[in-house]
Amino acid sequence: MSELEKQVKRIQDKVQQLLKQQQLLSKENDELKNELNAFKKDAATQKSTIDELKQQASILKMNSVEMNDSDKKEFEKRLNHYIKEIDRCIAMLSS
Numbered sequence: 001m002s003e004l005e006k007q008v009k010r011i012q013d014k015v016q017q018l019l020k021q022q023q024l025l026s027k028e029n030d031e032l033k034n035e036l037n038a039f040k041k042d043a044a045t046q047k048s049t050i051d052e053l054k055q056q057a058s059i060l061k062m063n064s065v066e067m068n069d070s071d072k073k074e075f076e077k078r079l080n081h082y083i084k085e086i087d088r089c090i091a092m093l094s095s
Contacts, residue, residue, distance in 0.1 A: 058078070
């Protein structure tokens with residue numbers, strides 16, 4: 001086998017190795033993307049749960065103590081915000 005043929009063979013072998021490595025890295029990348037998406041979904045679920053718990057805590061706080069004027073105004077602001085949010089959702093569902 002001539003020197004040129006040996007070099008071609010080495011290059012072919014290296015190309016094959018690089019292709020295998022690229023396939024492995026591509027597979028690993030896909031797995032990591034899937035894992036990231038799962039973590040994002042989990043984080044969104046946890047955020048939603050936290051928001052719900054905060055709302056519940058706020059409602060319980062409002063129910064358990066006598067409200068002063070500033071608390072009443074804050075409560076009214078929250079209620080108005082929720083009403084606007086509900087109206088927006090209804091409008092989106094209607095269209």
